[in-house]
Amino acid sequence: MFTGIVEELGEVTAVENLGDSSRFRLRGPVVTENARHGDSIAVNGVCLTVVESGDGEFTADVMAETLDRSSLGALGAGSRVNLERPMALGGRLGGHIVQGHVDGTGTIVERTPSEHWEIVKISLPAALTRYVVEKGSITVDGVSLTVVDAGADHFTISLIPTTLALTTLGIKGPGDPVNLEVDVIAKYVERLLSPAHRAQAEESAR
Numbered sequence: 001m002f003t004g005i006v007e008e009l010g011e012v013t014a015v016e017n018l019g020d021s022s023r024f025r026l027r028g029p030v031v032t033e034n035a036r037h038g039d040s041i042a043v044n045g046v047c048l049t050v051v052e053s054g055d056g057e058f059t060a061d062v063m064a065e066t067l068d069r070s071s072l073g074a075l076g077a078g079s080r081v082n083l084e085r086p087m088a089l090g091g092r093l094g095g096h097i098v099q100g101h102v103d104g105t106g107t108i109v110e111r112t113p114s115e116h117w118e119i120v121k122i123s124l125p126a127a128l129t130r131y132v133v134e135k136g137s138i139t140v141d142g143v144s145l146t147v148v149d150a151g152a153d154h155f156t157i158s159l160i161p162t163t164l165a166l167t168t169l170g171i172k173g174p175g176d177p178v179n180l181e182v183d184v185i186a187k188y189v190e191r192l193l194s195p196a197h198r199a200q201a202e203e204s205a206r
Contacts, residue, residue: 003063004095004137004144008168010043013057014130020064020147024075026099028083029056035156037087040100042084044168047100061119070102071177073139077133082142082167085135089134095144096137102179104128106140109154110174118159119148120169121179127169130190131182139181143167 010028024043031041035053041060042048050059067073075081087093109121120139124132134140139145143163144166149156163186172178 002047002095002098002100003093004045004084004098004139004142006082006084006143008083009166009168010081012073012077012105013079014077015075018061020037022062022067022073023051023059024062024072025047025057027057028080029041029081031083031085032056032058040086042082042086042100044072044075044081044136044143045098045100045139045181046072046102062153066102069104070179071105072179074177080168080171084142084197096139097184098139098142098144098181099184100142103182104129104180104193108172108174108176108178116161118164119156120159121154122150122157122168122180124154124180128180128182129153131186136186137183139179141168141172141178143169 008030009030010026012024013027014025016023032053034048035058037050039048039050046066051059051061062072063195064088102124106122109123112119130153132147132155134147134150135142136147138147145157147155148158159169
């Protein structure tokens, strides 16, 4: 479980193509400080398992399913990435509940800078539109953000200077892909209220 509060702007140091999967090596001295084999680290919002760690770097195997559903397949040596360790029980929930399970990808459409912040418009896959609402939460490349405007095929976010300086959202431009994770609570509510689920529950209660 993550919060979407990025801890570190890391870097991909190597990508090994293994056919139906890839092995990534990433640099992140902060998130690897106490990392061990089997630990989880979110990379651009994708929950990955640490295979090896040391000297401020870690390796992770990325399966075909993850490469197909996220933008990790577009990364190469030198790519900057957002890194976050799992939330510690008893800590503050600074963002919102983030699983690290990407629901789809969007594309940065345009950026509109202002004096102290920047508005970013991102395309939204049709299948995710119903989960995105004005003032709701969404995770973009692992960053917990508040939706400013929710359209039929896009949404906008407002980025403060801290987010621009400490995450990849400060260096990505129009045309760049981003990973999207919608609020899991909205998906559970939809499932529980669906006619098919209600009918199944009623049948089980008989």
